[in-house]
Amino acid sequence: MTSLAFDHLVHFSSNPESAKNTMLQHGIQVIEGGKHENWGTYNTLAYFGLSYIEWLGIQDRSVSIQVDDNPLIQQLVAELPLGDHPGRIALRTNNMDQLAADLKEKGLKLHGPVKGSRLTDSGELLQWSMLFIAEEHSTLPLPFFIQWGEDDAGRREKLKVPSSHPAxxxxxxxxxxxxxxxxxxxxxxxxxxxxxxxxxxxxxxxxxxxxxxxxxxxxxxxxxxxxxxxxxxxxxxxxxxxxxxxxxxxxxxxxxxxxxxxxxxxxx
CATH class of the missing domain: 3.10.180.10 (2,3-Dihydroxybiphenyl 1,2-Dioxygenase, domain 1)
Structure with a gap:
């Protein structure tokens, strides 16, 4: 199977800015991520190398509730009323096509790839694609998979990831x-x-x-x-x-x- 790495934890949040402020008080650098216009969402992010925590919130519910091609956003809309909580993880791959073939061989039905993008604060466009497993009767959400639009060195440069935290x-x-x-x-x-x-x-x-x-x-x-x-x-x-x-x-x-x-x- 194509090799996987942990990419990020998605924490469903009614207030990503508040999460940012609390983490800063504990010596963890958190940055404004950006807006996902097509999904009506926005985020704040804490990086540890290229892996990170994403506090994902809804900015425009009228857009979010109509998203029908992204299971993560659908899960966010359904679960956020229960209270803020971590919701799902993403695993990183450098070969989405091979990964999809491997997962299909194990009998899994797939959804995607779904294209994603956001503008960083500095105006850089980040792009990625996501692959979901079409889940049946699983109470623990399976990971989704992400392939970034550039290599690790390119992402580091665009993201200006801090190499350490005050903590x-x-x-x-x-x-x-x-x-x-x-x-x-x-x-x-x-x-x-x-x-x-x-x-x-x-x-x-x-x-x-x-x-x-x-x-x-x-x-x-x-x-x-x-x-x-x-x-x-x-x-x-x-x-x-x-x-x-x-x-x-x-x-x-x-x-x-x-x-x-x-x-x-x-x-x-």
Whole structure:
């Protein structure tokens, strides 16, 4: 299968500017992303290398509710009334055609590619294409796939990505997911996306049993509740979804609870 890397976490937000201000207070640089005119949405972004968090909000609901060719925007419109929360992840590919062929071979139905673009603050046009898996009966949204319109060096130049944050030279260690059935989710995602499986362990603090799938630029860490703590509460509120990120190489340990998500920084 064509190689994949973690690209970004989409956090559904009723107020992306507020998310930006809170993260800035914790020493994490967040920039204004831009507007997606065709979808009626806008975003703020925190970069860690070329992988990032996107706080995605609705700017013009009359446009957003009519989008019929982008499952991410449809999910945003449907779920934002439940409250702010992380909603879905994107994986990066450099060969969308090969990826589509590989996924079809595994029996998946696909939607797309869907073209996307936005203007940066400096007037640069960013373009990309997205591929979705047409989901049937999956409570945990499967990743969508993104191929950027230029190579990594070109994107770095256009984005003016900061190489570090006041909180440290942060990198994404794990993308966090709350799930009901750990074994089934791990085996399914490992098979679909050809990812290596790590050892299961108990996270006492979260009251959860967790297990990792290894992925460049951000592993996927799935957790299922074994107690009545954060993970169980999150599942009760939002169902199976990503619930945040763990960042490493921080100057100090901290846990940021923000708009229904958890962003943890661990010290170097």
């Amino acid at each position: 440290g030279s942060l990198e994404i260690k794990d993308v966090l997911f709350a799930v009901e059935d750990l074994d089934n989710t791990i085996s399914s995602w490992s098979y679909l996306f050809d990812l290596q499986i790590g050892e299961a362990y108990i996270n006492e603090e979260w009251g959860a049993k967790c297990q990792r799938l290894y992925l460049p630029h951000g592993n996927l860490l799935f957790c299922t509740p074994v107690g009545d703590d954060f993970i169980k509460d999150f599942l009760d509120d939002f169902g199976e979804r990503p619930f945040g990120l763990q960042l490493e190489n921080g100057q100090q340990n901290r846990s940021i609870l923000l708009q229904g998500g958890m962003y943890e920084i661990t010290k170097e």
